[in-house]
Amino acid sequence: MAIQRQVSNLQPGDIVIWHGEEDLSGPLPDTMGMVVDNNPGSCESEVVLIQFYGGDDWNAGPLQYYRHELDFFLEEGEIRIQHG
Numbered sequence: 018m019a020i021q022r023q024v025s026n027l028q029p030g031d032i033v034i035w036h037g038e039e040d041l042s043g044p045l046p047d048t049m050g051m052v053v054d055n056n057p058g059s060c061e062s063e064v065v066l067i068q069f070y071g072g073d074d075w076n077a078g079p080l081q082y083y084r085h086e087l088d089f090f091l092e093e094g095e096i097r098i099q100h101g
Contacts, residue, residue: 027052027065030101032050033087051101053079065082 027033030057037045049066065087066079090096 024084024091025099026096027055027084027087028101029053029055030099032068032099034097034099035090036096040076050080 023057029052033050033052035048035050037047039045048069050069052065053068054066063084065084067082069077077099087096087098091098095099
């Protein structure tokens, strides 16, 4: 898997990993999501749907993110993207 440095070419099958943060109980684990659709609607070309796996919310369905949100998270080092 190749690590991506940009969000503009996200495709279904790519993996997005949010780095775990620290709370009072210590470090939290990383959270993995998979891109399941990009541009799901004809009028929203900047939308990516990400399905998360693990924990209690794995069957909640995909969450919608705008590419500019993911760009910010990537620049801040909060996520890592791997091409699937």
